[in-house]
Amino acid sequence: MALAATLDREDPAPQIGDPLPPLWHWLYFLPITRQSELAEDGHARRGEFLPPIPLPRRMWAGSRLRFHRLLKLADLVSRTSVISAVTSKEGRSGPLVFVTVQHKISDAHGIAIEEEQDLVYREMPKPSDPVVPPKAAPKGPDWQRVVRPDPVLLFRYSALTFNGHRIHYDRRYATEHEGYPGLVVHGPLLATLLLDLLRRNMPHANVSRFSFRAVRPLFDTASFSLCGRIEADERQVALWAESPEHWLAMEAMATLC
Numbered sequence: 001m002a003l004a005a006t007l008d009r010e011d012p013a014p015q016i017g018d019p020l021p022p023l024w025h026w027l028y029f030l031p032i033t034r035q036s037e038l039a040e041d042g043h044a045r046r047g048e049f050l051p052p053i054p055l056p057r058r059m060w061a062g063s064r065l066r067f068h069r070l071l072k073l074a075d076l077v078s079r080t081s082v083i084s085a086v087t088s089k090e091g092r093s094g095p096l097v098f099v100t101v102q103h104k105i106s107d108a109h110g111i112a113i114e115e116e117q118d119l120v121y122r123e124m125p126k127p128s129d130p131v132v133p134p135k136a137a138p139k140g141p142d143w144q145r146v147v148r149p150d151p152v153l154l155f156r157y158s159a160l161t162f163n164g165h166r167i168h169y170d171r172r173y174a175t176e177h178e179g180y181p182g183l184v185v186h187g188p189l190l191a192t193l194l195l196d197l198l199r200r201n202m203p204h205a206n207v208s209r210f211s212f213r214a215v216r217p218l219f220d221t222a223s224f225s226l227c228g229r230i231e232a233d234e235r236q237v238a239l240w241a242e243s244p245e246h247w248l249a250m251e252a253m254a255t256l257c
Contacts, residue, residue, distance in 0.1 A: 001013060062187075063115055065113060150220060157189045
C-alpha cells in the first residue's frame with residue numbers, strides 16, 4: 001500500500017495471493033547496510049558484491065526484464081545475483097566503467113523474473129567537460145501524464161527502497177558536491193512510473209518483457225511528462241519520460257502477452 005500511495009494510486013487494500021505489479025519487486029531484497037559501512041554518497045562501500053571501482057559517480061543506466069509470471073503477495077521468493085560483465089571505455093568527459101548485474105527471482109514454481117541491470121561509473125563533472133546535446137522526445141503519444149517530482153515524492157521512494165544515495169534527498173550534497181541543479185529523480189522511480197502509466201491506461205494488459213534506458217536526468221526543479229504509445233503490432237508499447245522542454249529523459253519498451 002505504501003508504494004501505491006507514493007504513486008498516487010487508488011488501489012484497494014492488497015490481499016494475500018494478489019499478484020504484484022511489474023517492477024514492484026524492487027521493494028524486495030533491499031541492501032541492509034550498516035550505517036558505519038556507507039560511503040560519503042550514501043551507497044554501501046564498494047568491494048563486497050559490487051567491484052571496487054574508484055570512479056565516484058554511479059548511476060543505474062537501464063535494465064532488461066523478462067516476466068515469466070507475476071509474484072504473489074506472501075509467496076516465499078529468492079533471488080540469485082551475479083556480475084556478468086565489467087567493461088570500460090573512454091567517454092567524452094573521461095573514463096566510464098559499465099557493470100552488468102544479472103538477477104533471477106524464483107518462487108515455488110521456479111524462475112519468475114529475470115533481470116539485467118546496467119550500472120555506470122564515471123568521474124565527477126568538471127567545468128571543462130563538453131556539453132552533451134539533448135535528444136528530442138518522440139511525438140504523438142497516445143497517453144500523457146504530468147508528474148511534479150517534489151522532495152516528498154523522492155524521499156518516500158528512497159525510504160521504500162532503502163536507498164541512501166544522497167542525490168535524491170540531500171539538496172546541498174546533490175548541488176554542491178555532485179554539481180546537479182537539484183535533487184535527482186531516481187531512474188527506477190521513472191521506470192516504475194512509466195509502467196504505472198501503462199497500467200492506468202491498459203489495466204488488464206499482461207507485460208512479459210520490459211526494458212528501459214536512462215538518457216538524461218530529471219530533477220525536482222520542474223515537472224516532467226510520462227508518455228506512452230501503442231505500436232502498430234499492438235503487442236508493444238513505447239514509453240518515455242520527457243522534460244518540460246520536450247527533451248528525452250528515459251525511453252522504455254513493454255512487450256505484452
